[in-house]
Amino acid sequence: MTAIKKAAVIGAGVMGAGIAAHIANAGVPVVLLDIVPKGAENRNALAEGAVQKMLKTRPKSFMHPSRAKLVTTGNLEDDLGQLADVDWIVEAVIENLDIKRKLYATLDEVRKPGSIVSSNTSTIPLGLLVEGRSAAFKSDFLITHFFNPPRYMRLLELVAGPETRADAVEAIRAFGDHALGKGVVDCKDTPGFIANRIGTFWMQAAVTEAMDRKLDVEAVDALLSKPVGIPKTGVFGLIDLVGLDLMPHVAASMKATLPADDAYHAIYRDSDLFRKMIAEGYTGRKGKGGFYRRRKDGGRTIQEALDLATGEYRAKRKPDLASIRAGAKDLRALVSHEDAGGAYAWAVISSALSYTADLVGVIADEVPAIDEAMRLGYGWKYGPFELIDRMGAGWFADRLKAEGRKVPEILAAVAGNGTGRFYRISDGVLEFSTRDGGYAPVPVPEGVLRLSDVKRRSKRVDGNGSASLWDLGDGVLCLEFHTKMNAIDPGVLEMVAKSTEIVRGGYKALVVYNEADNFSVGANVGLALFASNIAAWDMIDGMIRMGQEAYKALKYAPFPVVGAPAGMALGGGCEILLHCDAVQAHAETYMGLVEVGVGVVPGWGGCKELLFRWMANKRRPGGPMPAVGQVFEMVSTAKVSESAEEARDMLLLLDRDRITMNRDRVLADAKARALELAEGYQKPEAAEISLPGPSARVALEMAVDGFFQQGKATPHDVVVSGALARVLSGGDTDITETLREDDVTRLEREAFISLLKTPATLARIEHMLETGKPLRN
Numbered sequence: 001m002t003a004i005k006k007a008a009v010i011g012a013g014v015m016g017a018g019i020a021a022h023i024a025n026a027g028v029p030v031v032l033l034d035i036v037p038k039g040a041e042n043r044n045a046l047a048e049g050a051v052q053k054m055l056k057t058r059p060k061s062f063m064h065p066s067r068a069k070l071v072t073t074g075n076l077e078d079d080l081g082q083l084a085d086v087d088w089i090v091e092a093v094i095e096n097l098d099i100k101r102k103l104y105a106t107l108d109e110v111r112k113p114g115s116i117v118s119s120n121t122s123t124i125p126l127g128l129l130v131e132g133r134s135a136a137f138k139s140d141f142l143i144t145h146f147f148n149p150p151r152y153m154r155l156l157e158l159v160a161g162p163e164t165r166a167d168a169v170e171a172i173r174a175f176g177d178h179a180l181g182k183g184v185v186d187c188k189d190t191p192g193f194i195a196n197r198i199g200t201f202w203m204q205a206a207v208t209e210a211m212d213r214k215l216d217v218e219a220v221d222a223l224l225s226k227p228v229g230i231p232k233t234g235v236f237g238l239i240d241l242v243g244l245d246l247m248p249h250v251a252a253s254m255k256a257t258l259p260a261d262d263a264y265h266a267i268y269r270d271s272d273l274f275r276k277m278i279a280e281g282y283t284g285r286k287g288k289g290g291f292y293r294r295r296k297d298g299g300r301t302i303q304e305a306l307d308l309a310t311g312e313y314r315a316k317r318k319p320d321l322a323s324i325r326a327g328a329k330d331l332r333a334l335v336s337h338e339d340a341g342g343a344y345a346w347a348v349i350s351s352a353l354s355y356t357a358d359l360v361g362v363i364a365d366e367v368p369a370i371d372e373a374m375r376l377g378y379g380w381k382y383g384p385f386e387l388i389d390r391m392g393a394g395w396f397a398d399r400l401k402a403e404g405r406k407v408p409e410i411l412a413a414v415a416g417n418g419t420g421r422f423y424r425i426s427d428g429v430l431e432f433s434t435r436d437g438g439y440a441p442v443p444v445p446e447g448v449l450r451l452s453d454v455k456r457r458s459k460r461v462d463g464n465g466s467a468s469l470w471d472l473g474d475g476v477l478c479l480e481f482h483t484k485m486n487a488i489d490p491g492v493l494e495m496v497a498k499s500t501e502i503v504r505g506g507y508k509a510l511v512v513y514n515e516a517d518n519f520s521v522g523a524n525v526g527l528a529l530f531a532s533n534i535a536a537w538d539m540i541d542g543m544i545r546m547g548q549e550a551y552k553a554l555k556y557a558p559f560p561v562v563g564a565p566a567g568m569a570l571g572g573g574c575e576i577l578l579h580c581d582a583v584q585a586h587a588e589t590y591m592g593l594v595e596v597g598v599g600v601v602p603g604w605g606g607c608k609e610l611l612f613r614w615m616a617n618k619r620r621p622g623g624p625m626p627a628v629g630q631v632f633e634m635v636s637t638a639k640v641s642e643s644a645e646e647a648r649d650m651l652l653l654l655d656r657d658r659i660t661m662n663r664d665r666v667l668a669d670a671k672a673r674a675l676e677l678a679e680g681y682q683k684p685e686a687a688e689i690s691l692p693g694p695s696a697r698v699a700l701e702m703a704v705d706g707f708f709q710q711g712k713a714t715p716h717d718v719v720v721s722g723a724l725a726r727v728l729s730g731g732d733t734d735i736t737e738t739l740r741e742d743d744v745t746r747l748e749r750e751a752f753i754s755l756l757k758t759p760a761t762l763a764r765i766e767h768m769l770e771t772g773k774p775l776r777n
Contacts, residue, residue, distance in 0.1 A: 002087055002088075002114060002115075002116055002167065002168060002171040003087065003171070004028060004087045004088050004116075004171060004172075004175040004179070005028065005029075005087055006028065006029045006030070006031075006085060006086045006087055007020075007023045007028055007029070007030045007031070007086055007087065007088045007089070007090065008030060008031040008032070008033065008082070008083050008086040008088070008089045008090070009023070009030060009031070009032050009033070009089075009090045009092055010033050010034075010076070010089065010090070010091050010092065010093060010103060010107075011033075011034060011091065011092035011093040011094075011120075012032055012033070012034040012046045012047040012049075012050040012073075013034075013050075013092065013093075013094075014148065015092050015120055015146065015148055015150070016032070016034075016050075016090070016092030016093070016120070017032065017047075017050035017051065017053075017054055017061070018054070018061050018146075018148065018149050018150040018151065019090055019092060019120065019146055019150045020032040020050075020071055021051075021054050021061035021062050021067070021068075021071065021150070021151065022061070022150045022151045022180060023179075023180070024062065024067040024068065024070040024071050025062060025063045025067050025151060025180075025587070025661075026175075026179040026180055026661060027067075027070070027179075028070065028179065029070050029072065030070060030071055030072070031071075031072045031073075031074065031079070031082045031083065031086060032047045032050065032051065032071050032072070032073050032074070033047060033073075033074050033075060033076050033079055033080075033082075033083075034046035034047045034050075034075060034076065035075065035076055035077075036075045036076070036077050036078075043075050043077070043078060044073050044074055044075050044079075046075075047073035047074060047075065048073045050073075051068055051071055051073060054068070055068055059149065059151075059152060060151075060642055060643075061149065061150075061151055062151075063151070063587060063642075063643035063644070063645045063646070064643060064645035064646055064649075067645075076103075076106075080106065080110045081110065083107065083110050083111055083115075084110060084111070084112055085112060086111070086112070086115060087115055087116065088115065088116045088117075088118070088171075088172070088175070089107060089111060089115060089116070089117045089118070090118055090119075090120060090144065091103060091104070091107075091117065091118065091119045091120065091121075092119075092120040095121060095123050095124065095253075097124055097128060097129070100119065100121070100124070100129060101129070101131070101132070104117070104129070104130070104133060104137065104141075105133075108133065108134065108137050113136070114140065115140065116140050116141075116142070116168045116171060116172060117137070117140055117141050118141065118142050118143060118144040118172065119141075119143050119144070120143075120144060120145060120146055121143060121145070122145050122157075122192060122193065122196055123191065123192070123253040123257065125189055125190075125191075125257075126141070126142070126143050126159055126160075126161045126189045127161065127189065129141070129143075130161065130163075135163065138161060138163040138164070139163050139164060139165045139168070140164075140165070140168055141161060141164060142158065142159060142160045142161065142164045142168065142169060142172065143157070143158070143159035143160075143189075143193075144156060144157075144158060144172060144176070145157035145158075145159070145187075145193055147195070147376075147377050148242075152588070153376070153377065154181065154182055154183050154376040154377075154663070155182065155183055155185060155195060155372075155373055155376035155377035156176045156180070156182035156183065156184045156185070157185055157187045157193045157194060157195065157373065157377075158172065158173060158176070158184050158185065158186050158187065159186075159187050159188070159189050159193060160186075161189070172184075177445065177662055177665075178661065178662060178665070179661060180661060181586075181587060181660075181661030181662040181663065182376075182662070183372055183376040183664070185364070185369050185372050185373045185376070186364065186365070186369060187363060187364060187369075187373075188362060188363050188364060188365075190362060190363050191253070191254060191257035191258050192253075192254060192257075193363065193373075194363050194364055194369065194370055194373035194374075194377075195373040195374060195376075195377030195378055196250075196377075197359065197363055198352070198355070198356050198359075198363075198370070198373075198374060198384065199374070199377070199378050200250055200251075200254055200264070201263070201264050201267070201352055201355050201356075202235075202348070202352045203235055203238070203239065203247075204251070204264065204267055204268055205267050205347075205348045205351050205352055206220060206224055206235040206348045207235065207236075207239075207269075207271075208267050208268070208269050209344055209347045209348050210235075210236075210308060210344070211269065211271070211308055213340065213343075213344055214308060214309045215308070215340065215341075215344055216305070216307075216308075216317070216319060217236040217291045217292070217305050217306060217308065218305055218316060218317060218318065218319045219319035219321060219324075219341060219344075220234060220235055220236060220344070221233065221234025221235060221236055221237050222234065222319045222321070222324050223319075223321070223323065223324060223327075223334070223341050223344060223345045224345065224348065224349075226328070227324065227327035227328060227331065227334045227345070228331065228334075228345075228349065228380075228382075228387065229380060229381030229382045229387070230378075230379070230380050230381070231378075231379045231380075236290075236291035236292070237291070237292065239284065239290065239291065240284035240285050240289075240290035240291055240292055241284065241285055242284070243283050243284045243285075243286055243287075244274060244277060244278055244282070244283045244284050244287075244290050244291075245278050245283040245284075245287075247274065248274075248275075248278070251268060255268065263351070263355050263358075264355075267351065273308070273311050276311070277290070277306075289304075289313075290306075291305065291306045292304065292305050292306070292316065293306075293313060295313075302315065303315070303316040304316055305317070319341075321339055321340070321341035322337060322339050322341075323337035323339045323340075323341035323342035323345065324341055326342075327342075327345070331387065331390045331391050332390070332391045332392065332395065335349055335350070335391065349387070350396075350399070350400065350405075352384070353384050353387060353388055353396070354400065354405070354406070354407075354408055354411070356370060356384040356385075357384075357385075357388075357408035357410050357411045358408045358409075360410050360435060361435055365435075366432065366434060366435065366440075367383075367385045367410075367422055367432055367433065368383075368432050368442050368443065370383060370384060370385065371383020371384060371385055371386055385422040385423070385432075386422070386423065388411070388422060389421050389422050389423055392420055392421075393411060393414045393415045393420045393421060393422065394415040394416075394420040396411065396415070397411050397412055397415035398415075410433070410435065413433070413437050414433050417433070417437065421433070423442070424439060425456055426439065427457075428456045428457025428458070429441050429453075429456070429457065430442045430453070430456060445664070447665065447668055448664045448665055448668060449472070449665075449667045449668035449671060450515070450664065450667065451470065451478060451480060451513065451514070451515050451667055452515060454470050454471070454472060454478070455470060458470065458471060461477060461502060462495070462498060462499075462502060463495060464491045464494060464495060465491055466481065466482065466483045466489055466490075466491025466492045466494075466495065467479060467480060467481050467482065467483075467491060467492045467494075467495035467496070468480045468482065468495070469495065469498075469499055469502060472511065472667075472671050474508070474671070474675060475507050475508035475509065475675075475678070476507065476508060476509045476510070476511060476671050476674050476675060477499065477502065477503055477507050477509075477510050477511070478510075478511045478512075478513050478667070479495060479496065479499050479510060479511070479512045479513070480513065480514045481514050481516075481519075481520055482514065482516075483524070485516075485518060485520075485521040486514060486516055486518060486519060486520040486521065486573065487520065487521055487522065487523065487524040488520055488522065488523050488524060488547070488572040488573065488576075489523075489524040489527060490527075490543060490546065493543075493546045493547050493550045494546075496550040496551070496553075496554065496576070497546075497549070497550040497553055500553045500554060500557045503557070503559050504557065504558060504559065507559070508559060508560075508674070508675065508678040509559050509560045509561070509562065509674035509675065509677065509678045510554075510557070510559065510560075510561045510562070510674070511561075511562050511563075511564055511667070511670045511671055511674055512561065512562070512563045512564065512576060512577075512580065513563075513564035513565075513666070513667055513670060516567070517567050518566075518567035518568040518569075518573075519565035519566055519567055519568065519569040519573050519577075519589070520565075520568070520569060520570070520571075520572065520573025520576070521568055521570050521571070521573060522570045522571025522572045522573055522574075522594065522595070523547075523571055523572040523603075523604075525598050525765050525768065525769065526765075526769055527543070528540060528543075528600075528756060528765065529762060529765045529766065529769065531543075532756045532757070532762055533762075537753060537757075540752075540753055540756060541749065541753060544603045544604070544748075544749045544752055544753070545749065547572065547575075547603065547604035547605075548603070548604055548605055548745045548748075548749070551575060551576055551579040551604050551605050552579070552605065552741070552745075554576070554579050554580065555579040555580075555581075555684065556683050556684065556686075557683065558681075558683055559678065559681060560581045560582070560674050560677035560678055560681050561579075561580045561581050561674075562580060562581065562582050562583065562584055562670045562671075562673050562674040562677070563576065563577040563580035563582075563583045563584070563585075563670075564583070564584045564585070564586075564666050564667060564669075564670035565577060565583065565585050565586065565589045565591070566585070566586035566588065566589055566663055566666055567586075567588065567589065567590065568590050568640075569589055569590065569591045570590075570591070570592055570593075570594050570640065571593060571594050571595050571602070571606075572604050572606075574591050574592060574593055574606060574652065575593070575602060575604040575605055575606040575609070576604075577591070577652070578605065578606060578609035578610070578613075578652070579605060579609065581677055581684075582656050582657055582658070582673055582677060583653055583657040583658075584657070584658050584659075584660060584666060584669045584670035584673050585644040585647070585653060585657065585658070585659050585660070585666075586644065586659075586660055586661075586663050586666045587643060587644050587645070587659050587660065587661045588643065588644070588663070589641070589643070589644040589647065590640050590641055590642060590643070591640065591641045591644075591647045591650070591652040591653070592634075592638060592639055592640030592641060592650075592652070593606045593607075593610070593634070593635045593638070594638040594640060595635075595638075596635065596636055596637075596638050596717075596720050596721075596724070597638050597764070597768065597774040598761070598764045598765045598768050598774070599716060599720055599755055599758070599760060599761030599762075599763075599764035599765065600720070600751075600752050600755045600756065600761060601635070601720065601723055601724045601727060601748060601751045601752055601755065602635065602748060603748045603749060603751075603752040604748075605741075605745055605748070606635075606748075607631070607635065607724070607727050607728060607744065607747075607748050608741055608744040608745055608748065610631045610634070610635070610651065610652075611627065611628070611631055611689060611691070611728060611744065612687055612689060612741075613651040613654070614626075614627035614628075614630050614631055614651055615627045615689060617651060624690065624691060624692050624696070624735060625692060625696060625699070628691065628692065628696055628700075628728050628729060629700070631728055632700050632721075632724065632725065632728050634650060635724055635728075636704070636717075636720075636721045636724055638774075644659045645659065658673065686740070686741065687741060688738045688739065688740055688741075689730075689738070689739050689744070690730075690733075690735050690736070690737065690738055690739065691728070691729055691730025691733055691735070691739060692729055692730065692734065692735050693729055693730050693731070693732060693733045693734040693735070694729065694732065694734075695729075696725075696728075696729035696730075697722075697725045697726055697729040700721070700725035700728070700729065701718075701721070701722055701725055704717070704718055704721040704722070704725075705718065714776050714777055715760075715777070716758070716760040716761070716764070716777050719755070719758065719760065720755060720761070723751040723754060723755055724751065726747065726751060727744070727747040727748055727751050730743075730744070730747070731743075731747050760777050763775060763777055764777065
C-alpha cells in the first residue's frame with residue numbers, strides 16, 4: 001500500500017489551498033502549484049498569496065503557524081519537477097472537464113510510477129475525467145471530495161473507478177482517516193455523490209416551498225434547524241454563509257447531470273428575486289448581505305431579513321409559530337402540527353427523506369454511509385434515516401400512503417419488518433436495516449472505540465445525574481460528564497472524587513472523556529450566582545474546596561489519569577486536564593482559563609498548575625517574573641488556544657501530551673496511553689514553588705492600569721486583574737520563601753470569593769447566563 005509521505009495540490013483557490021493546509025496540519029510536506037498569472041512579476045503569486053491569506057484569515061486554515069512551512073509553493077510552468085517524488089497529487093482546479101483532462105496529461109508525464117492522483121470534483125463523473133488516459137493512470141486515479149473548510153469539515157467522500165487499484169483506495173482511506181482526521185465515506189460515481197445530492201435537494205425543496213407559501217425566512221430557519229437537529233443557520237442562513245451566487249452554478253450542474261426522471265427537476269424553480277440579489281451584490285455574508293443583513297443607523301446596528309414576498313428588507317423578527325414550540329423535542333409533533341409551520345416542515349422533510357430513501361443503492365450501498373455523510377458534511381445531528389426513525393418508519397410510510405404519494409421500497413420494507421426502524425440495538429450492538437431486508441452491525445473502523453458503543457453493551461460502574469463511570473475493558477475506566485454543555489457542578493466533582501476510590505479498588509487507570517461537542521465549558525456559574533445572591537459564602541467556599549481537593553486527588557492518585565478532550569475545554573474543564581498525568585487531545589481542542597469573563601479567577605488549581613508549568617519551562621528567561629507575567633497575560637486576557645497544537649505554546653499541553661487527528665479515535669488512543677503509563681506507574685511527588693510577592697503584584701497592577709488609561713481595560717478588569725495578580729505573585733510571600741500547592745490554591749479560593757462579593761462580578765455572571773457573551777463593565 002502506498003505510504004503518503006509527501007503530497008501535492010494543484011490549484012490554489014479556496015478549496016485547493018485549504019486542502020494543502022490541512023495536509024500540512026497532518027505534518028506532511030505538500031507542494032501547492034497554480035498557473036502563472038498574466039503579466040505577474042512573481043510567477044508563484046497565486047500559490048504564495050493563498051498561503052499568506054490563510055495565515056491571516058479566520059477561521060484559521062493552519063492549526064499552527066509553523067505548519068505553513070511545510071507548504072512549498074510554485075507554478076505549473078516552472079515547478080512540475082517537484083511532483084516527481086510526491087505520493088499523492090490532488091487536483092483542485094476549476095470545474096472544467098477540458099482543463100482537467102489537459103492537466104492530467106501533463107501530470108502523467110512528470111509523476112512517479114504508482115503515485116496516486118485524485119480530483120476534488122463534486123460534479124464531473126470519474127469516467128469522464130479519465131477518458132483517454134492510460135491504464136496505469138486509471139488504476140492510480142480516484143475522486144477525493146473534501147468539504148469546505150477542509151480543516152473543520154470532517155467528511156471526505158471517496159469515489160473509486162472500476163479500474164482504480166484497491167491499494168490506492170486503501171492508502172487514501174487510511175491517510176484521510178488517521179492523518180487528516182476525516183470520516184471517509186465510500187460513494188457511488190453519481191452526481192453530487194452523497195452529501196451534496198441530498199443537501200442540494202433539501203435546500204431547493206426548502207426554498208421552493210418557502211417561496212410558494214410566502215413564509216418568513218426567520219420562520220423557515222427556526223423550523224428547519226434545532227427541531228430537526230440541523231445547525232442553527234437553517235436554510236437561508238446557510239445559503240448566506242456559502243454564498244447565494246453559488247446556488248445557480250450548483251443548480252445548473254445538478255440539472256445537467258441528474259437523470260431526467262430525478263425528483264430534483266420537479267422542485268427546482270428559477271427565481272427573479274435571487275437573480276436580482278446576485279446582480280446587486282447581495283450574495284450573503286461575503287457581499288452586502290443576503291437573506292439577512294446588518295445595517296447601521298447612527299450608532300445602532302439593525303438586523304434585517306428579506307421579505308420573500310416583496311423582495312424588500314425589514315427588521316428581523318422572532319417567529320411565533322406553535323409548531324416550532326411543539327417540535328422542540330418531538331419531530332413528529334412538528335410535522336403533524338396544523339399551523340403553517342407544521343405544514344411547511346412536513347412538505348420539505350417528507351420530500352427530502354423520501355428522495356433519500358429512493359437513493360439507497362444508487363449513491364451508496366447502505367443507509368449508514370448516507371447518514372454519516374450528512375452528519376459530517378452538513379453538520380446534521382441526525383442522518384436522514386435516523387430522522388425517519390425519530391418519527392417512526394411505519395407512521396411515515398402510512399402518512400405518505402394516505403396522501404397518495406409513493407412509498408420508497410426500502411421504507412416500506414422497514415415499516416413492515418416488525419421493528420419499524422432503520423436502526424435497532426441487538427445484544428448491545430447497533431444494527432442497521434440492509435437492502436435485503438435483514439439487519440447487520442453498523443460498521444466500525446478498525447481501532448475505533450466509541451463510548452456510545454460501550455454504553456449500549458454494558459451497565460455503568462457508578463454515577464449520578466451529572467457524571468458516569470464506564471468500564472472500557474483491560475482495567476481502564478472512563479469518567480464521562482453529561483451535564484448541559486458539560487458544565488462542572490457538585491455532581492461532577494463528586495464523581496471525580498469517587499472515581500479515584502473506585503479505580504484504586506481494582507483497576508489500572510482512568511480516562512476522562514465524553515462524546516459531546518465540547519469536553520466542558522467550565523464551572524456551572526449559575527450555582528455561584530445563586531449562592532452569592534443568598535450570601536451562602538460557606539457553600540461557595542465548600543464548592544471551591546471540593547473542586548480543588550477532587551482535582552488534587554486525581555493528580556496524586558496511585559494510577560495514571562489521561563484526559564481526552566475535544567472541542568472546548570474551558571475554565572474548570574481546562575483545570576481538570578491540567579491535573580491529569582497526560583492528555584490525549586483531539587486536534588480541534590480549544591483550551592483556556594476564561595474565568596475573568598465572568599469576573600472571577602480560576603479557583604480549582606488552574607493558576608497553580610500553570611505557574612508550576614511556566615516555572616519549570618526550560619526555555620523561559622531567568623527569575624520568576626517572566627513565568628508569572630506569562631501566566632498573568634494568558635489568564636487576564638482569557639486566552640484560548642485555537643487548536644491543540646496552539647495549546648502546546650501556552651503550556652496547557654506539554655511534551656508528554658499527544659494529539660489525535662480523528663475525533664473517533666481519541667478514546668482508543670487515550671485508553672492505549674493510559675495502559676502505557678500504567679506499566680510501573682509512580683505518582684508525582686508533591687511540588688513547591690517560590691514566588692516574588694508584593695513587588696511583582698505592583699508591577700502587574702501597573703501594567704493593567706496602563707491598559708485602563710488607554711481604554712483597553714474596563715474598571716472591573718482592573719479589579720479582577722488585581723485579584724489575579726495577588727494569586728500569581730504569591731500573596732504576601734517573597735522569593736526567599738517556599739510555597740506548597742495548597743498555599744497557592746488557598747489564594748485562588750480567597751480571590752474567587754472576594755470577587756463574587758462585588759456587584760460587577762455578579763453582573764458579569766448574569767449577563768453571561770442570559771446572553772452567552774461576556775459583559776465589559
